[in-house]
Amino acid sequence: MAYIDPHIHMVSRTTDDYRRMAEAGCVAITEPAFWAGFDRSSPAAFADYFRQLTQVEPKRAAAYGIDHYCWLCINPKEAEDPVFAREVIALVPEFLKADNVLGIGEIGLNKNSKNEMAILEEQIELAKQHNQMILVHTPHLEDKLKGTRLTMDALKNADVDPGRVLIDHVEEHTVAEVLDRGFWAGMTLYPDSKCTPQRAVDIIECFGNERIWINSAGDWGPSDPLSVPKCHREMHRRGHGPSLAEKISLHNPIAFLSQSSAFKPPCEAARPTVSA
């Protein structure tokens, strides 16, 4: 089945991963700017990273027939130093002109600190100024509930249309509030933290299949670039027809991402749906 992995960090993955994803049916990915596992020593390192996201990765992906899109920002883990963060934010507008950029992301909070909040608010403002969509990272573990609420409040205070924002890494204790407030929700399939494929399907069964998607968030840590098709197998194993996987991993991402003029729906998406 053709599918989109709407959150994966391919700069941390091998070319073999691109091949295996293509073989599994991946037709497009979107790659948010994130923390590299260490703090960069200068804003120039981010300029290089943004070039990698806008120039290098699209070519690596294209070699396997995968469309590559990205989101740009400074991530919350490097936002505790506001002076440094603002120098990075100043670099973003120039890169927004690249034709694979969908918006600002993944912005949000990590430890829910005052400086992280200030930089989040400034990047929400940046998105508004440039009419960009937003992809939100929510904090890990015990910090997620509070950080998700603080982020949604900041977006509301800035009068951002929630239909153009995806709040990622939702779990059972945050998904209802995210959907109730009109945002899109992303579920991340991680082996140790966040959602397993089983729990992601549970959440879909409990909260419905509207305004929600799944992603691998594959990166340099414990993660699996094939977790999206593995979650489709979990749906199948439970007796859900293929239309559910297509809704979650093709039609929903296309509906959300098409709000950006940079996004071109992959041609495989036009393939007829196999009935259940």
Next chain:
Amino acid sequence: MPSPTCPLDVGKTVDLYFMEHRAKLLDIAAFLDRLDRSSGGPADDVRIRALKQVIPLLIDGQGNRTQRILERLSDHTSEPIPAAHTKAAIGVDPHGDY
């Protein structure tokens, strides 16, 4: 109880998932036994106190267990903290009443 939204009937759900979760339950038991056999280091740990506090939610007869456990392990304050001194999270609220 929630309305049935899983396409499988009860028997098939048990058939499909029982062995996997039997193994996970034994992993938790073995982990707690291993802690008993460990010596030295801190006398107790907030993570283990929290874990032991949420285990009863599994069999308290109410639904939404996952959501309730995640809520119990969450920081419930609402104001941003003055500064982030670490990037990491530990999995339970370090200031929680466990």
